Amino acid sequence: MKPELLAPAGSLEKLKFAYLYGADACYVGGTNFSLRANAQNFSNEELLEATTLAHSMGKKIYVTVNIVFHNDDLEGLREYLQYLAQIKVDGIIASDIAVMKMIRDEKIDLDVHVSTQASITNYEAALFYKELGAHRLVLAREASREDIKRIKAETGLELETFIHGAMCTSFSGRCVLSNYCTNRDSNRGGCAQICRFEFAYLKDGKPLTATPFSMTPKDLNMVPFIAEMMAIGIDSFKIEGRMRSIYYVSTVILIYRRLIDKICNKTLTSEYTSYCLNVLNRVANRESTPQFFDHLPGTNEQYYLGRQELSNQDFLGLVIDYQDGVATIEERNYFEVGQTVQFFGPDIETFNYTITEIFDADGNAITKAQHAQMIVKLKVPRPLKQFDMMRVKMFDF
Amino acid sequence: MKTSKILINIKKLDEMEKYEKIGIHNFLFALEDFSIGYPTFALEDIPEEAYILINRLLDTEAIEKLKSQAKRIGKYRGIIFEDLGVFQIFKNYDMELIWFQNHFATNYQSINDFLALGMTSAIISNEITEEEILAILDVASKPLILNIYGKNQVMYSRRTLLTNFNKYAHLDDNKRVILQEKVTNKEFLAYESPYGTVLFNNAYFNYGMILDHIDDAKIKYYLIFNLDYEPECILNKLKEDTDNVGFLHTKTVYRLKDYGSKVKA
Numbered sequence: 001m002k003p004e005l006l007a008p009a010g011s012l013e014k015l016k017f018a019y020l021y022g023a024d025a026c027y028v029g030g031t032n033f034s035l036r037a038n039a040q041n042f043s044n045e046e047l048l049e050a051t052t053l054a055h056s057m058g059k060k061i062y063v064t065v066n067i068v069f070h071n072d073d074l075e076g077l078r079e080y081l082q083y084l085a086q087i088k089v090d091g092i093i094a095s096d097i098a099v100m101k102m103i104r105d106e107k108i109d110l111d112v113h114v115s116t117q118a119s120i121t122n123y124e125a126a127l128f129y130k131e132l133g134a135h136r137l138v139l140a141r142e143a144s145r146e147d148i149k150r151i152k153a154e155t156g157l158e159l160e161t162f163i164h165g166a167m168c169t170s171f172s173g174r175c176v177l178s179n180y181c182t183n184r185d186s187n188r189g190g191c192a193q194i195c196r197f198e199f200a201y202l203k204d205g206k207p208l209t210a211t212p213f214s215m216t217p218k219d220l221n222m223v224p225f226i227a228e229m230m231a232i233g234i235d236s237f238k239i240e241g242r243m244r245s246i247y248y249v250s251t252v253i254l255i256y257r258r259l260i261d262k263i264c265n266k267t268l269t270s271e272y273t274s275y276c277l278n279v280l281n282r283v284a285n286r287e288s289t290p291q292f293f294d295h296l297p298g299t300n301e302q303y304y305l306g307r308q309e310l311s312n313q314d315f316l317g318l319v320i321d322y323q324d325g326v327a328t329i330e331e332r333n334y335f336e337v338g339q340t341v342q343f344f345g346p347d348i349e350t351f352n353y354t355i356t357e358i359f360d361a362d363g364n365a366i367t368k369a370q371h372a373q374m375i376v377k378l379k380v381p382r383p384l385k386q387f388d389m390m391r392v393k394m395f396d397f
Numbered sequence: 398m399k400t401s402k403i404l405i406n407i408k409k410l411d412e413m414e415k416y417e418k419i420g421i422h423n424f425l426f427a428l429e430d431f432s433i434g435y436p437t438f439a440l441e442d443i444p445e446e447a448y449i450l451i452n453r454l455l456d457t458e459a460i461e462k463l464k465s466q467a468k469r470i471g472k473y474r475g476i477i478f479e480d481l482g483v484f485q486i487f488k489n490y491d492m493e494l495i496w497f498q499n500h501f502a503t504n505y506q507s508i509n510d511f512l513a514l515g516m517t518s519a520i521i522s523n524e525i526t527e528e529e530i531l532a533i534l535d536v537a538s539k540p541l542i543l544n545i546y547g548k549n550q551v552m553y554s555r556r557t558l559l560t561n562f563n564k565y566a567h568l569d570d571n572k573r574v575i576l577q578e579k580v581t582n583k584e585f586l587a588y589e590s591p592y593g594t595v596l597f598n599n600a601y602f603n604y605g606m607i608l609d610h611i612d613d614a615k616i617k618y619y620l621i622f623n624l625d626y627e628p629e630c631i632l633n634k635l636k637e638d639t640d641n642v643g644f645l646h647t648k649t650v651y652r653l654k655d656y657g658s659k660v661k662a
Contacts, residue, residue, distance in 0.1 A: 074506055296557070
């Protein structure tokens with residue numbers, strides 16, 4: 001069976017793009033009770049709108065209720081869960097047993113997905129949550145191939161695993177460095193990512209080296225193992241990144257959508273796999289590797305040099321209309337006549353195009369588009385659709 | 398606080414006798430191959446009247462190994478555990494099972510829910526305020542354990558972070574170092590074993606100041622993690638004045654908009 005491709009959505013706009021670009025389901029956070037407290041997140045009204053949109057497209061939506069609660073945070077939880085049941089979201093993602101027990105004991109009609117914050121790496125822990133009524137387990141990113149196989153065999157539960165995105169250095173949930181260094185509570189959505197800071201490396205009060213210690217992991221990227229993970233029977237492949245841009249989310253989803261489809265159609269080639277890896281590494285401005293699935297990560301799975309994450313300028317424009325060979329583009333980053341760009345979208349094959357002319361909204365010829373969100377028109381011979389994207393030509397495919 | 402209610406970790410076997418002399422009789426031994434961050438002991442060296450610490454998050458291989466030793470381990474007084482798979486294995490044994498999921502025992506509802514599932518007690522997390530601790534103790538359905546002295550565990554990674562860095566920087570095989578964060582100068586004790594890396598806040602916290610506010614009947618044990626000191630010193634250490642009371646008087650925040658108005662509890 002084809003696994004679910006599960007995407008992050010930090011806003012209604014990102015949700016729409018995620019579905020359009022091939023996600024089968026999205027996970028979103030409400031304004032309370034959700035990690036990523038500083039993402040845009042969804043009001044109750046937006047959750048209703050998002051759920052209605054998802055179901056109208058034949059897609060699913062899950063809501064994160066995944067903070068580790070303090071006493072005061074419990075206020076309003078019951079009513080919130082009842083609201084989520086009422087609007088018929090397809091499930092909630094929780095890490096705190098208080099949420100799971102409340103749903104079970106009060107017979108609230110919600111499927112519970114146990115969050116990766118619960119750090120499930122063995123089948124006995126998985127059985128604990130099964131007995132508690134869990135519908136799905138989001139396994140720890142540390143779970144190996146053997147751990148996943150065994151958990152599937154012993155529990156029969158739906159399993160969800162991360163396939164792409166940023167990693168915690170720690171087991172998720174087992175880190176309060178942020179609390180100690182910045183007073184921001186990592187387990188309630190305030191993580192300041194201290195594990196991406198630099199440290200002096202000391203013994204007996206003296207530095208052992210002038211090289212700064214870093215514990216930053218590279219991103220997760222499971223492209224090389226997707227076929228094997230499908231064969232194991234993992235039910236849902238999850239992409240991290242509720243705070244990422246629509247360009248990032250759309251790019252990553254489309255890559256994995258086509259990868260999964262090609263595996264199912266038996267049309268996957270090694271060239272396409274290489275292309276996927278190149279695009280994914282570029283879109284995040286970070287390297288990415290498979291991490292724990294087949295071995296314990298070592299030096300090669302971490303960053304040590306001080307590195308700056310420059311903002312990605314590859315996203316050049318969003319197609320907002322296409323008629324009679326003319327694409328109307330909303331600019332995102334600078335482009336100019338003579339530049340070769342790449343169009344991609346959910347319903348088109350990615351193609352290269354060299355810009356011969358640019359017209360402004362009034363039809364005047366211009367040589368460059370340099371203002372964010374300015375509307376320009378390009379003559380593009382191949383058909384495009386609204387929500388297709390134009391990016392820097394990066395790799396051939 | 399009654400000294401008889403202190404539960405303390407053991408670093409060396411000969412410490413038990415020294416602790417007994419000062420009235421401490423409840424001991425916690427980190428079990429070899431199943432715990433991280435503390436000196437470990439083979440099962441045959443641990444007296445059956447002691448508690449066993451199993452604070453690793455266990456993979457399939459480890460959980461199978463633990464099950465193979467379950468009958469022997471089941472004879473002990475109790476297990477203090479992080480991984481819920483441990484509870485699943487031992488829940489039908491006649492022993493105490495104490496929930497110690499670092500950073501998760503932060504509200505009364507979750508604690509009572511775990512107790513209702515059959516756990517004997519729980520260790521309250523140290524990232525909450527005194528007000529929150531007292532509120533939890535007030536409604537807890539069973540006596541709880543309060544960690545009153547030690548170096549707080551602040552991070553647990555499956556990665557061998559020190560080995561990886563030693564290789565990168567061409568250093569000796571350091572397994573225990575201090576990491577000093579360069580912006581805040583906060584120091585963390587990092588300790589690595591084959592099962593991962595644990596970071597502790599490098600300053601001892603001391604909750605001695607709140608003991609007078611606590612109803613002793615609500616407490617099963619006062620837990621001490623002693624990583625450095627001789628047993629004879631520990632009761633005096635508890636009496637020392639310290640500014641390090643963790644988050645007892647400081648609420649953590651999690652929305653950036655709240656950051657400027659950090660609230661004193």
